[in-house]
Amino acid sequence: MHAQIVLFDGFDPLDVIAPYEVLCAGGAASGGAVSVELVSAEGPREVVSGTGGLVLRATAALDPGRAGLVLVPGASGRIGEPGEVPDQDAGAQVGEWRQDEFVPVLLGRTLTTELPALLTAAMENPEVTTATVCGGSLVLAMAGLLEGRHATTHHMGLDVLDATGVHAVSARVVDDGDLVTGAGVTSGLDLGLYLLEREVGPRIAHAVEALFAYERRGTVWHARGPVPVGF
Template identity: 65%
Template sequence: MINESPLVVQIVLFDGFDPLDVVAPFEVFAAGGDATGGQLSVRLVSAEGARRVVGGTHGLALEASARLDPALPGFIVVPGASGPIAGDPDVVDTIPVLLARVGETGLPGLIAAALQADGVTVATVCGGSLALAMAGILEGRTAVTHVQGMDVLDATGVHTVDARVVDDGNLVSAGGVTSGLDLGLYLLERSFGPRIAHAVERLFEYERRGVVWRSTGLVPVPA
């Protein structure tokens, strides 16, 4: 597939983001841009604009270069969070708290606008879908999150599917932390075909794993 204009991948940074949720798809999309001869570019953004954003793993920080543009054709990738393990009474910024705080930022409004825009696909890694669902913008959609958050995701009104990647049209979600690789490769294949995705797989010496769920084909007969 040849796109008339290059697609842009905007990977969102927020305070407490999980670094692997960001870097894994960043690498895949950057390689995909090379493999397509520049038909795809990738950038780090935030809801607030250009700023230094501190992640949740030992203070690792990355630089957002611009404000998220919800109308820019391409993909918007929302990562999950990382941080201290829940259960320590002296710890405040647990992963659920960090994900809930996303709802207090301008990100949910921007993502809601992106889901209404033509040519934009919102993608999430790990707890990214849970952060958006807790903010109230994924009700009625189909998605997956980290296995430890599936019950909470279901409680927000999201139809949950236990798959590695869930394709719900302009919303594509992936499960655990390393699934950012599978998400990126799947979106490369969906937009540019299997040869591009395979070239990036070979470059990284990584084979996609797990099932990609789509709302197509026969409906399984109940057991």
């Protein structure tokens, strides 16, 4: 399985790094059955995150025709110019800004790039599984790609998913077939481990879990089985 993890200006670093490390470790544990790269809609470039000006390098353009996994992170930080390195002093004054106010704006900026068209093509490719961490599902939802689907996001964004016609689920990880979404930021660990289990096998996922000294949290939600009564 080849995983393309998408970078865009203002991305949340942990949304990227957590699944990146898990999937890379899965590749090592499986003898190369998993490969991972960082990509962007624009191609190779330095991409500024929304947290402390941390920069990661995309080494290729997102290729929606390549079989495997496309993973979209959420955003973090304050509103600035696209690609701007955040002011460290401004970022330290947490009381002066609210993530729930800024993040939707940062995510909405992706709609003015080539990313929505590339993600549309990826989701139309039967050989691609699309995954998201935290606000990454909001990127897809705001692009009109999740209507009628089951998905999750950070708890502060569940109402936004609902407003775009998504069946929002309050769960750590939601498996909707070729769409697998994670909730809050650290759910990237759980998402990555679940994808390893689903795509490569539970023994590989268990080995990575042991290596990271981390136990997956929560039940992976699927739209199957009886509907709970009285909840």
